[in-house]
Amino acid sequence: MxxxxxxxxxxxxxxxxxxxxxxxxxxxxxxxxxxxxxxxAFMLSTSLKDKDQIFSRNIEWIPRRQVVVKVGKSEYPVYRTSGDKPLYLAMLERLPAGKLRLAVLGRERPDTLPYLPAQTQTLSEDSVAPVKTWGARWQNYTEALTPPNFRFLLYLRNTLLITFFALVGQVASCCLVAFGFARLRFPGRNALFIVLLSTMMLPAQVTMVPLFKIFVTLGWYDTFLPLTVPAFFATSGFFVFLLRQYFMSIPLEMDEAARIDGASTAQVFGRVILPQIKPAVATVAIFSFMGHWNDFLGPLIYLGNPDLRTLALGLYAFQGEHSVDVQLLMAAATVVMLPLLALFAAAQRYFIQGVVISGVKG
Amino acid sequence: MSSSPPSAAGRRKWSLSRREAIDGYIFIAPWIIGFLVFTLGPMLFSLYVSLCDWDMLNPPRFVGLDNYRQMFGHDFRFVKSLGVTMKYTAMSLPIGVITSLSIAVLLNQRVKGLTFFRAIFYLPAILPGVAVAMLWKWIFNPDSGIINLILAKFGIHGPQWLTSPEWAIPAFVIMSLWGAGAGMIIYLAGLQSVPTQLYEAAELDGAAAWGKFVNVTLPMISPTIFFNVVMGIIASFQVFVSAFVITGGAGSPAYSTLFYVLYLYQKAFQYFSMGYACAMAWILFLVILALTLVVFGTSKRWVYYEGERARG
Structure with a gap:
């Protein structure tokens, strides 16, 4: 139509x-x-809540705090009766059968008092309600991160030390090895590369016990050495593979031109080729950082001394000691996550690149 | 008019390639040393230890295949741990593939804010396993955890999750979905490389959205799915940190979260049965190898490789 x-x-x-x-x-x-x-959201909200609020049976996203009245050096939670003109009371103690013993504060709610009012009442818990106000409890963070709770600065120092050395070792050794496999010809190169690729299939558990025995025999238990030294020997087949892919994408004429100008292999590597794959090096560095920052099994096996704990191991220990203080646990967990969130915000491109290469070219 | 005799040129060329080979070995030397010291040597040692009774204090005592016989014949916890891991794999793998593929397909609809969405979905995958496990243990709290509070809003009385033998593994599966972002990124890259002409051709043939997805998208990204399935099998057989942190290393309740590697760790570092732990590690290796080979073997039937079709 x-x-x-x-x-x-x-x-x-x-x-x-x-x-x-x-x-x-x-x-x-x-x-x-x-x-x-x-x-x-649940983690953040919990980390800012009062201990009383976290076990609420209702969904409460926004932290609310119990209002207290300060009397000298003590603090008492403030309760109120229902109605338009409530009576404010300070809770002194809980009695059996859901009763509360309260001191009468009056119709106005004071923040501080020089002494406790003499007039007290005993009321059932149902007839009064605790006075709450909106407000985040930021002290959870200071409380969680103060020794002897979660020894943040010590754990941070340990984690940074391990991560730094392992990262430097891994990036340097993997770059060297990947360059060798990608741009130099030598007998047995392909066979050796297949061996390297097949090590990626091997679960770490197979070598876990022998390595533990070796490191213990060397006297490396309770040192950072088992967590850093192997990184200097290109033990990550995946990183070598990834860097090799990049190295191979650069035209071979560049090496030859540099060699005609009299450059040695080391100079070709350091001055000519390496600067061209900076994005790949950044990707490997970021994944290496993430791997060592998040590593749990390694520190768990090799670090028995509480002073040597990393953030991840310290967090686990903290959970064991403070399982009921969920607000403190969530505060500590948030703090341990923060550096990775910051790194991700700053370098999202390299994260994505690394994952994509592993999936598409792999 | 060449001034140098051929033999000298040949010699120089020969010495150049010898020089290059020497440089090559120097460059890969770190890996060769590392491979011998940290991989091959320990592998052989581990294979030998798996045939021994060894507590790491006394010398290993050779017992032949006893450790392996013990595993399959007399150790119900070993069988349980294998079952737990397989149940988890069977549940988490398909759900994980569907979740990450669905998000990737949505992100591939030329939406604005791609970077934002991609960041949100990928973020959980990079966070420290200990912190994530602690968070989810709280999320699954039967009384005050957010999941059961939300379920209660819909009038559903939520299960006991991590403290119930039936619901613990489903809880681990849900937790693993929060890390679906890594797979999503790989799928998204695969989707973006599908040529648009194929979709246009399908449209001319009158294909609807679903038809295009089944007949164009799925075959074209089947190699990516294949890769993710293989990696997913390997990863799900090595679940450790979450189970260790959530159950304090126990695999409770009633061994319902006794993942394979968790039990292996217990055998090695709590019972000091190093021989048994090594034997378990080799079985793990064989299982991973076998599953990977099965996926490889069946891949011809469902994985579409453009190059092969063109050759045929």
Whole structure:
């Protein structure tokens, strides 16, 4: 019936269906984002709550705090009776059968008092309500991070030391080895590279016990050496593989031109080729950082001395000692996550690149 | 008009390639040493120890295949740990693939804010396992954890999750989905490399969205799915940190979260049965190898490689 060309209407309907598809995609993505963010929100919210509030049976995202009245050096939680003109009371003690013993503060709520009012009442818990106010309890963070709780600065120092040496060793050795495999010809190169690739299949558990025995025999138990020294020997087949892919993408003529100018292999590597794969080196450095920062099994096996704990191991120990202080646990967990969040915000590109290469070229 | 005799040129060339080979060995020397000292040597040692009774204090005592016989014949916890791990793998792998692929497909609809969404979905995958496990242990708290509080809003009385033998593994599966972002990034890269002409051709044939997905997208990214499945099997057989942190190393309740590597760790560092632990590690290696080979073997039937089709 319509005189419009069929092609035009097909095009219009395609545009319409694409727009509809995109709207659905947005809706689903936003829903997914909300679901993925809930754990973070729950962690943050818990880390800022009062101990009383975290075990609430209702969903309470916003931290609320019990209002207290200061009397000299003590603090008492403030309760109120119901009604428009409530009576404020300071809770002195809990009695059996849901009763509370309270001191009468009056119709106005004081923040501090020189002494406790003499008039007390005993009321059932149902007839009064605790007075709450919006407010985050930031002290959870200072409390969690203060020794002897979570010895943040000590653990941070240990983690940084291990991560720094392991990262430097891993990046340097993997670059050297990858360059050798990518740009130098020598007998047995391909066979050796296949051996390297197949080590990626080997679960770490196979060598775990012998390595433990070796390091203990060397007297390296309770030192950082088992966690750093192996990194200097290109033990990550994946990083070598990734860097080799990049090295191979650079034209071989560049090496030859440099050699004609009299450059040695070391100079070709350091001055000519390496500067061109900086993004790949950055990717490897970031993944290496992440691996060592997050490592748990290594420190668990080799570091028995509490003074040598890393952040990850310290967090685990903290959980064992303070399992009921969930607000402190969540504060400590947030702090341990923060450096990675910052790194991710600063270098998202390199993270993505590393994952993509592992998946697509692998 | 060449001034140098051929033999000298040949010699120089020969010495140049010898020089290059020497440089090559020097460059890969760190790996050769590392491979011998930290991989091959320990591997052989581990294979030998797996045939021994060894507590690491006394010398290893050769017992032949006793450790392996013990595992499959007399150790119900070993069988349990294998079962736990397989159950977890069977649940988490398909759900994980579907989740990360779905997010990737949504992100591939030319949406604005791609970087933002991608960051949100990928972020949990890079966080320290200990902190993540602690967080989820709290999330799954039966009384005050957010999951059961939300379920209660819908009138559902949530299960006991990590403290119930039936619900502990599903809880671990849900937790693993929070890390689906890494797979999502790989799928997204795969989706972006599908040529648009294929979609246009499918449209001309009158294919709807679902038809395009089944007939174009899935075959084209099947190699990526294949890679993710293999990596997923390897990863799910090595679950350790989350189970260790959540159960304090116990694999409770009633061994329902006694993941294979957790039991292996217990055998090595709590019972000091080093021979047994090594034997378990070799079985783990064989299982991973076998599953990987199975996936490789069946891949011809469902993985589409463009190059091969063109050759055929």
């Amino acid at each position: 319509s005189a419009a060309p069929a092609h035009g209407s097909l095009y219009a309907s395609r545009r319409r269906s694409e727009a509809r598809g995109r709207a659905v995609a947005y809706a689903l993505l936003l829903a997914g984002t909300a679901v993925f963010l809930i754990p973070f």
